[in-house]
Amino acid sequence: MVSAGKRLLVLGLVSVVVFVAGGCATSSTSGAFKSYADSFNKARPSMGSNDMTVIDSIYAKDAARRDGQGMLANWELAAADEAVGRWAESRDHFLLADAIARDLESKAVVSGSDVAKTAGSLLTNDNTIEFKGDAYEKVMAHTLNALNYIALGDLTGARVEVRKADEYQQLELEKHAKALQAAEQKDSQADQQRPATSELTEELGKMDSFTAGVKNSFQNSFTYFLSGLVYEMNGEADDALIDYRKALELTPECDPIRESVQRLSGAEPNVAAPAADQGEVVIIYEEGLVPEKQEVKFPVPLPWGSISYTAFPVYTDFTPTAERLEVSIAGRSVETEPLIDMHVLAVKALKEKWVGITAREIARVVAKETAQRETAKQAQKQGGVGAELVANLFGLIYKAASTRADLRAFYGLPDEVQVARVVMPVGQYDVRLRRVNAQAQALEKDVQLTVVAGNKTIVVVRGLQTTINSFSIGG
Amino acid sequence: MKSFVMTGVVLLGFLTGCASGPAVSYQDPNAVETLTADFGTTDVQMITDKMVSSLLETPIFGSDRPVIWVSPLRNKTSEHIDTKMITDRIRTALLKSGKVRFTAASDIPKELQKQISYQNESGIVDPSTAAGQARQIGAKFMLYGEVGSIVKQAGRTKLVDYQVTLNLTNVETGIIEWADEKTIRKGSTRQVFGR
Numbered sequence: 001m002v003s004a005g006k007r008l009l010v011l012g013l014v015s016v017v018v019f020v021a022g023g024c025a026t027s028s029t030s031g032a033f034k035s036y037a038d039s040f041n042k043a044r045p046s047m048g049s050n051d052m053t054v055i056d057s058i059y060a061k062d063a064a065r066r067d068g069q070g071m072l073a074n075w076e077l078a079a080a081d082e083a084v085g086r087w088a089e090s091r092d093h094f095l096l097a098d099a100i101a102r103d104l105e106s107k108a109v110v111s112g113s114d115v116a117k118t119a120g121s122l123l124t125n126d127n128t129i130e131f132k133g134d135a136y137e138k139v140m141a142h143t144l145n146a147l148n149y150i151a152l153g154d155l156t157g158a159r160v161e162v163r164k165a166d167e168y169q170q171l172e173l174e175k176h177a178k179a180l181q182a183a184e185q186k187d188s189q190a191d192q193q194r195p196a197t198s199e200l201t202e203e204l205g206k207m208d209s210f211t212a213g214v215k216n217s218f219q220n221s222f223t224y225f226l227s228g229l230v231y232e233m234n235g236e237a238d239d240a241l242i243d244y245r246k247a248l249e250l251t252p253e254c255d256p257i258r259e260s261v262q263r264l265s266g267a268e269p270n271v272a273a274p275a276a277d278q279g280e281v282v283i284i285y286e287e288g289l290v291p292e293k294q295e296v297k298f299p300v301p302l303p304w305g306s307i308s309y310t311a312f313p314v315y316t317d318f319t320p321t322a323e324r325l326e327v328s329i330a331g332r333s334v335e336t337e338p339l340i341d342m343h344v345l346a347v348k349a350l351k352e353k354w355v356g357i358t359a360r361e362i363a364r365v366v367a368k369e370t371a372q373r374e375t376a377k378q379a380q381k382q383g384g385v386g387a388e389l390v391a392n393l394f395g396l397i398y399k400a401a402s403t404r405a406d407l408r409a410f411y412g413l414p415d416e417v418q419v420a421r422v423v424m425p426v427g428q429y430d431v432r433l434r435r436v437n438a439q440a441q442a443l444e445k446d447v448q449l450t451v452v453a454g455n456k457t458i459v460v461v462r463g464l465q466t467t468i469n470s471f472s473i474g475g
Numbered sequence: 476m477k478s479f480v481m482t483g484v485v486l487l488g489f490l491t492g493c494a495s496g497p498a499v500s501y502q503d504p505n506a507v508e509t510l511t512a513d514f515g516t517t518d519v520q521m522i523t524d525k526m527v528s529s530l531l532e533t534p535i536f537g538s539d540r541p542v543i544w545v546s547p548l549r550n551k552t553s554e555h556i557d558t559k560m561i562t563d564r565i566r567t568a569l570l571k572s573g574k575v576r577f578t579a580a581s582d583i584p585k586e587l588q589k590q591i592s593y594q595n596e597s598g599i600v601d602p603s604t605a606a607g608q609a610r611q612i613g614a615k616f617m618l619y620g621e622v623g624s625i626v627k628q629a630g631r632t633k634l635v636d637y638q639v640t641l642n643l644t645n646v647e648t649g650i651i652e653w654a655d656e657k658t659i660r661k662g663s664t665r666q667v668f669g670r
Contacts, residue, residue, distance in 0.1 A: 095555075106511070108669030109631060156550050163553035167626055174628075 027069040028061040032124040037292045037407040048464035068131030071100040079412025085471045087151040094145035122367035126406035134349040135172045135218035137410040143223040162227035172218040203314040217349035221250040222340040222417040256421040279451035281422045285325040285336040285461045288415035295405040308365045309403035328432040336418035424451045512663035527568040529655040544581045544614035552624035631665040
């Protein structure tokens with residue numbers, strides 16, 4: 001009777017796997033046996049290039065989907081477009097991704113399709129579960145889209161996007177107030193349940209110390225800063241001050257933000273608003289690309305002599321970004337100051353999901369082992385000991401091949417965002433931008449900009465491995 | 476028992492399947508639309524009805540059919556709303572009342588300028604029929620306002636309060652002659668079980 005139950009369970013799971021795999025067209029960038037990080041690595045060298053052929057060929061198919069994979073593809077395309085100043089194209093991709101995100105968020109709490117995908121993932125891996133994106137990714141998607149709207153001269157659109165970003169941050173804050181506390185407790189329980197290997201423990205230890213001091217993954221200073229800037233440009237100084245203050249809470253050492261708060265609150269007489277014949281230059285420097293998740297995979301010896309496998313996503317590269325952008329303008333030289341370290345937020349977001357990942361991995365070990373044992377038992381009944389050996393061998397190979405960590409994330413995001421603000425007299429200026437990349441190469445770019453009385457000229461600088469793209473907006 | 480489990484598995488499988496092409500049908504544009512809690516055509520309709528009837532009840536227009544300049548509503552919500560759709564509907568309904576007129580200069584200033592230049596400077600249009608220069612009528616009133624929203628979410632329930640405020644100001648005196656507001660509360664609740 002027990003055996004019949006197990007057979008049904010295995011049959012059921014296999015059926016769901018078949019339905020999940022066969023019911024929809026498969027994603028072109030990730031799947032049960034396809035790593036998303038590998039797909040992005042093919043796109044990575046083309047980020048920052050005006051030639052979008054490679055990136056389009058990787059993401060266009062997924063971008064047409066109305067699921068999580070479609071949302072991710074549209075995010076990546078939006079980031080690639082924004083890196084070369086294709087603002088309207090970037091905006092459209094972000095809007096499409098947002099529409100998908102809202103569809104996913106309005107699904108039933110217990111969604112039949114999600115349950116089926118999760119059940120199906122028991123015999124494969126987390127890559128077959130719907131990608132829903134992390135809150136920090138959604139917040140950043142709205143923030144970067146606000147930048148698109150600013151570049152397109154649509155301040156109302158920019159205002160909508162910063163409000164959406166704020167709503168996400170607020171919602172997550174309320175949702176996580178209790179959950180974060182509970183997750184910390186569960187996390188220590190999961191630490192005890194997790195199959196212990198020195199490699200995994202070491203990686204988790206590094207992730208813990210890397211995110212020490214960061215309260216959560218979903219609030220970031222750049223979003224609040226840009227929000228303040230948009231409110232200021234819309235003539236809403238009170239709202240701007242509120243968001244600059246929130247930004248200052250998260251990055252108290254950032255001078256451009258402290259000065260913004262002092263100027264708008266009138267708290268510091270020495271930090272005055274630009275005079276009647278002055279305007280302001282705001283430099284937003286988006287540096288690099290957020291590092292990819294890596295897979296840690298290891299065998300799990302089982303008490304009855306069999307072996308199973310388990311895999312976890314981790315971040316392993318913790319090299320700090322020391323790179324600043326030097327801005328030379330009319331004999332003055334300023335350096336951008338860090339506002340957001342996306343790498344830290346990404347690691348923190350992964351840690352916040354750790355309990356669920358661990359629980360699913362444990363369930364997967366049990367499910368795959370049960371499936372293998374049942375298959376071997378049936379093979380033995382039908383074809384004797386030889387057939388059982390072959391079934392066990394295939395089972396072992398399948399377990400090893402199907403055990404893969406979910407490495408999906410919005411990798412087109414900048415690794416770090418930095419800002420600088422300079423008040424200048426009205427006029428036209430030649431500005432020199434200089435950065436030294438990770439390979440110690442000095443890259444320079446000259447940009448012309450116009451400062452208009454009472455206005456803000458925004459210079460968006462995108463620094464990628466060997467390129468430096470810059471765009472002057474407004475004035 | 477076996478057949479029950481298998482039926483469940485098959486149903487689950489169908490639930491995961493991709494949707495085929497959408498079913499298309501014509502529908503009544505005046506019917507109440509509640510697909511999502513987002514700002515929609517029914518909201519535009521409710522706002523227009525309320526604002527137009529409120530405006531037409533005021534005695535400020537008199538019988539000389541004053542000219543009004545319409546500014547687009549400021550969108551202070553967290554949704555990309557086409558606020559021009561609201562002002563266009565209000566303008567159309569007010570025009571139909573016959574009590575007021577509207578200047579197109581608030582809508583298509585460049586096109587008007589271009590047309591006047593074309594009629595007077597291109598040498599193509601009969602000068603006796605060309606529109607005179609500096610003959611446009613200045614607006615007596617300005618109609619402007621904003622749409623704001625407050626979003627609250629707790630558990631599965633999301634509430635959105637939209638508030639639309641409209642003002643009519645006398646351009647010469649700067650006096651706000653009329654103002655009204657309309658609040659719409661919309662709620663949505665995620666299902667517990669579903670697709």
